[in-house]
Amino acid sequence: MSDFVPWLLGSRTPSIRYLTLRRLLGRPQEDADVQAAAQEMAVAGPIQAILAGQTESGCWAGERGYYKPKYTSTHWSMLLLTELAAHGQDGRLRRGAAYMLSATEEELHRALETGQRGLSCFWGNLLRYAWHSGLADDSRLEAVIEYLVRDGLEGGWCCRYNGELPCAWGTARSLWGLAVLPEAGRSRRVTAFLERSTAFLLQAHHLERADYPTSGFFHPLWFRLNFPLFYQADILFVLRVLAEWGMLDHPGAGPALDWLASRRGEDGRWRGSSPFRRRTWSALSNAEETDRWVSLHGAILLQQAGRGTAAG
16 A cells, blocks of 8 residues: 555645645645645646636536536535635635625525525535635625525425335435534534434434435445535445544444445555546546545545555
8 A cells, every 4th residue: 555645645636735735735825845835736637627617607517506516516626626625715616605695695595594494505505615615704604504404303304206205315415515614603503403314314314334325225325435425425424424423433423434445456556436427527537536536535534534544
């Protein structure tokens, strides 16, 4: 595994090099290599290719509303930019997030007034990228947070796209969005939300078995290592979310971490899947870059869980 880190740092995607240095190797932001990767992210690579499609109003050219086409319109592009670690102070990200908050404001208030349930995957993603884009103080995010918390505590993440059954994808995406909230600023309801979602994901059910309620059968994406995903979730993504909440030591996470470790090859790498490659931005690159993305996330997780080092 001695070539694992050099393999990651050999990526042509500057975001992978940047996150390897910062999150896997723990280099400070002032480090020369970190600065070089950040500077390249600001002028080249998939971040700039995606932002090139943005219009002056903040939405993306050629879309049919902020949600279509999947996965190149505004909502999905903003989600990808966040996953790629685009600089949150970039005015273009702020413009895109502001556009989305304006475009969905009436829809969200109507949902709150009528008691609508479900679609927490959408609102969790929106909260995530709006916060990342420097809009933490925008009062409209309060309604997004309230929707997510209410959908979990009162609606149990039941969604019409899962036969009105509790949805593990919606739960995970909600947690991913709410993880941006500073610990000191989390309300009692957010804390209660965390407890209920943890009980659902890790106690009542099992990540490594995918035995969550479904009106059909478990989705095959769950047992792949995917990048990127959009409203979906898999074991790797849920473990990433749990890591952000400091919960990789939860007993229910252990078997899933074992499963993740077992998927690692002798070369220290994981084999990834990019199920929507043909439907999203081509600049995300080829199969080897997908392997690098999932390997980076897998290595970070095992390191955070005390099951490995940067080298393997």
